[in-house]
Amino acid sequence: MTKDVSRHTLIQSIILHLFPGIIMVMVDFLLVPLIMGYGVPNDLAYNADTVLALVPIQLGILLYVTKRNTGTYKIASQLPYLEKSSLKEYLIFIPLMAIWAIAVNDVLTPLEINFRDTVFTFIPTKYFIGNYDLSSFSNWKIILTSLVCLLLNGFTAPIMEEIYFRGYLLPRINLSQNKAILLNAALFSLYHFFTPWHFFSRLLMTIPLYYWVVKKRNIRFSIVAHIIANSVTSLSMLLYLS
Known part of the structure; x- marks a missing residue:
């Protein structure tokens, strides 16, 4: 069954895509020095913003518009992209997307790191995620960071972001289908203000x-793919302990 949705103006779409990211980067700016002061990887700060900003803002917006439109808090009523697909489609498409993401990452990461180190020199290096020597942290701090990242970055953030950005915002962009997809991908990539150098890889991957x-x-499809990608990243530092 197809749900009819009202479209946002272009300005509304831009604001709704970027506003959560603006608040998140402000939270990150305050949290990173505090977290690093406890001698733990700065990843924890960027994961804390999931609880302090990402979920409250995005879930809050969804609950507000759902209540306004329906008188209930059934968010699913506002999500037109909830049709079912076969298991075979998941088993074929998700691995293909993983291969594509790995290829894009391998090609663009060296270029993006160089881009970061030459263009974004005004950003203190302490705000670069993962810009540290793992040998400087005890094993328990590495394990704690990985587990927190897995919970928040691996599951909580992807689920919330996909429901908000793909479930709610994408169908309401007042453009043709292909242009809406491109704008949604571009704004979602830009929304990650704390890592602007990864803009192009995110765009191509998504x-x-x-x-x-x-x-x-x-x-x-995007929920599963997002969870897998973020979970692998979240657990990658555990390889240091092996």
Whole structure:
């Protein structure tokens, strides 16, 4: 069943995409020095903003518009991309997206690091995620950081972001399908203000995924792909202990 949705103006779409990111980067600016003062990786600060900013803002907006539009708090009523897909489609498409993401990451990461170190010199290096020597941390701090990152960055943030950005915002962009997908991907990449040097890799990784979400009218594809990608990243530092 297709849900009819009202479209946002272009200005509304831009604000709703970027506002959570603005608040998050402000929280990060305050938290990173505090967290690092306790001698733990700065990843914890960027994960804390999931609890302090990401979820409260995005969930708050969804609850507000749902209550305004329906008189209830059933967020699913505002999400048109909840149609079902076969297990076979997941088993084929998700691995393909993983291969694509790995390829994009391998090609662009060296270029983006160089871009960061030459263009974003005004940002103190303490705000660069992962810009530290793992050998300077005890094993328990590495394990704690990985587990917190897995919970917040691996599961909580991807689920919330996909429901908000792909489930709610994408269908309401008042453009043609392909232009809406491109704008949604671009604004979502820009929303990560704390790592602007990864803009192009995020954009290239996500456009095919979002196209498939719209084609199948099913945000579960992007939820699963996002969880897998973030979970692998969150647990990667545990390889140091092996």
